Every structure is written in structure tokens, then in C-alpha cells.
Amino acid sequence: MPGYGWTLKKLRRWGADNLGQLVSRTTLRTLLKQAGLSWKKCKKVLAKGKPAQQAEYVQRFQRWFEPVCQGKLRLIYIDEAHLHQDLALGYRWSAVGEADWVPSHCPSLANRLNWYGAYDFSRGQCLLWHQHKCDSEATVAFLHYLAQQWPPDPSQQTVIIWDGAPWHSKAAIVRQAAEALGFSLIQLPSYSPDLNPIEGLWKWMREELTQHHCYKYLYLLERACLEFIDRINLNPQAIITRLWPKFDLDPDYEKLLFSF
Numbered sequence: 264m265p266g267y268g269w270t271l272k273k274l275r276r277w278g279a280d281n282l283g284q285l286v287s288r289t290t291l292r293t294l295l296k297q298a299g300l301s302w303k304k305c306k307k308v309l310a311k312g313k314p315a316q317q318a319e320y321v322q323r324f325q326r327w328f329e330p331v332c333q334g335k336l337r338l339i340y341i342d343e344a345h346l347h348q349d350l351a352l353g354y355r356w357s358a359v360g361e362a363d364w365v366p367s368h369c370p371s372l373a374n375r376l377n378w379y380g381a382y383d384f385s386r387g388q389c390l391l392w393h394q395h396k397c398d399s400e401a402t403v404a405f406l407h408y409l410a411q412q413w414p415p416d417p418s419q420q421t422v423i424i425w426d427g428a429p430w431h432s433k434a435a436i437v438r439q440a441a442e443a444l445g446f447s448l449i450q451l452p453s454y455s456p457d458l459n460p461i462e463g464l465w466k467w468m469r470e471e472l473t474q475h476h477c478y479k480y481l482y483l484l485e486r487a488c489l490e491f492i493d494r495i496n497l498n499p500q501a502i503i504t505r506l507w508p509k510f511d512l513d514p515d516y517e518k519l520l521f522s523f
Contacts, residue, residue, distance in 0.1 A: 268305070308519045309454040314512075316452035321512055327422075328510070331385050334419060338384040339409075339446075340508075341425040343397045344465040348374040348484050350477040351469055367477040374481050376488065379405040382461040382506055383413060387499025389464055391492050393485070399434035406440050415445035422447045426459060457516075460506040467495075467505065 271288050279285045286294075295301075330336035348370040357363035377397055381390040392408050394401040415421040423446045425431050432450055441448050456462050468491055478484040495502055 308516070309456070310520065312454040312520045313452055314517050314520050317455055317458065317517075318512060320452050320455070320458060321509060324508065325510060330420075334385075336385070337416065337419050337421045339413070339421065339423050340382045340384065340459055340461040341405075341409075341423055342380055342459055342461045342465070343428070344378050344380060344468075345375045346378060346465075346468065346473060346484065346488065347372065348478050348481050349473075350475055351473045353470075353474045355475060365475050365477075368479050370477070370481075376481070376485055378488070380461055380464055381409055381413070382464055382502075384460065384503065384506070384508065387501075387503040388413075388496050389461075389492050389502060391488060397428075397430060399430045399437055402430045402434070402437050403440045406437070406444055406446065410444040410446075417445075420447060421445060422449055424449045424451060424459070426451050426456070427453055458509055460508040463506045 271291050274291055275286060275288070327336055327338065331338055348368075349372075350365055350367055352365070355363070376393050377395065379392045379394065379397070379401070383389070390409065390412055392405050394404065423441065425448070427450050430437060431448075438448065451458050468488060472484070472487050472491060478487070
């Protein structure tokens with residue numbers, strides 16, 4: 264049968280073809296649960312990740328933590344995300360035996376906000392700014408906006424941590440602007456979104472704002488996003504707890520990278 268992964272349909276077919284037994288779905292579910300299995304959504308592993316670079320970065324981050332606690336170092340994570348006006352589907356509680364329909368205004372896929380986000384791990388604050396697209400010029404503009412909202416403190420080093428997007432790592436005007444504004448730039452290991460805690464901010468926003476809800480107008484989505492940031496910034500401890508960075512690597516996850 265085509266496709267990847269075992270489903271009840273495939274297991275029933277296998278049992279009929281190889282064992283001569285057509286097992287009911289209820290029996291199969293019972294057997295699978297007894298075997299310690301459950302039906303779950305798979306998670307994608309970025310096979311191009313480099314475990315050695317990730318381990319080196321985590322060790323480096325561990326050395327940064329004490330200066331952060333002492334107020335000598337300020338860590339700011341930056342990333343970009345695209346939030347669409349249309350709804351995202353997900354799980355929720357609904358009536359048994361009834362379809363759970365969610366109305367959509369059918370906005371175009373082009374109706375989205377290209378957000379720049381910053382997460383100040385040292386202070387438990389988040390910031391949003393959006394532009395028509397994400398490129399070198401927009402990144403420079405965002406760095407200037409960041410410096411206005413969160414001015415670098417001469418008494419401490421301000422380090423920006425972000426991924427290797429071309430407009431981050433290859434644009435000379437971005438590096439020059441960061442240096443002029445008093446920011447030091449650190450690039451995450453390639454294909455390592457799990458090492459950037461601001462990824463959790465995007466997940467948090469989508470769960471609260473666009474999951475099961477379609478915005479009639481794009482400006483309503485923009486307003487909801489900014490209000491969300493204002494709301495969570497009232498509780499810095501909750502932000503730090505939810506967006507806590509990785510201090511060590513999961514050996515089971517690292518084995519998957521080595522297996523590719």
C-alpha cells in the first residue's frame with residue numbers, strides 16, 4: 264500500500280495477507296496500546312543539522328549564563344515569521360459525533376504579516392515589527408527600531424543571536440549597522456531552530472491568535488498580534504519560563520541526526 268507509516272487500514276491488510284486474519288479496528292487499537300504505542304503526529308527532524316556545531320554552541324551558551332545573571336551580558340534572540348490571515352487548524356474539545364466546522368473568510372495566501380521578532384532573554388520581554396518582506400534593508404531598519412525600543416547599555420555587552428538566513432549572515436550592511444548600534448552578532452548552528460527559543464513565541468502566537476480563527480481583515484490580525492505582545496510582556500517571568508533556551512542536547516534527538 265502506498266505512503267509511509269503504519270495505519271490501522273494497513274495493519275488490517277497486513278494481517279489478512281500474512282496471517283489470514285482480518286482483525287477489527289478495536290482489537291488492533293487494544294493491541295497497539297498494550298505494546299506501548301499511541302497514535303501521534305510526527306515531528307520533522309532537519310537532517311542537515313550538524314551535531315558537533317550544536318554541541319559547541321550549547322557549551323558556549325552555558326558559559327554565557329552566569330554573565331547574564333550578573334547583568335554583564337544581554338542576550339537577544341531574533342527571528343522572522345509569517346502569520347497568515349486565514350485560520351490554522353488544530354485539536355480542540357468539541358461535541359462527540361458532530362463535525363467541528365470553523366468558518367473562514369477565504370483570504371489569499373498573500374494576506375500575511377512578515378513579522379520580525381525579538382526576545383530579550385535577560386529581561387523577559389518580546390518585541391514585534393513588520394515589513395513587506397524580509398531582506399537586508401528591512402533587517403537594518405529593524406535593528407534601528409530595536410535600538411530605539413531597547414537601547415544598548417554601555418555597561419553590558421548586548422549580543423544578538425539569530426539563524427543563518429542570507430540577510431543575517433551574508434549582508435555587509437546588516438553587520439555594519441549592528442556594529443554601529445552596539446550589537447554583537449552570533450549565528451546559530453545551521454538547521455537548528457530548536458536552539459532559538461523565539462521559535463516558541465511564534466508557536467505561542469499561532470496557538471492563541473490564528474488557530475481556529477480567521478481574521479476578516481489583515482489589520483485585525485496585526486492588532487491582535489501587538490495586543491498579544493503587550494499582554495505577555497506584563498509577566499516577564501512567564502515569558503522566560505515558556506521561552507527557556509536549551510542548556511543541553513537530547514541524546515535521542517542527536518542520534519537521529521547522526522543516522523542520516
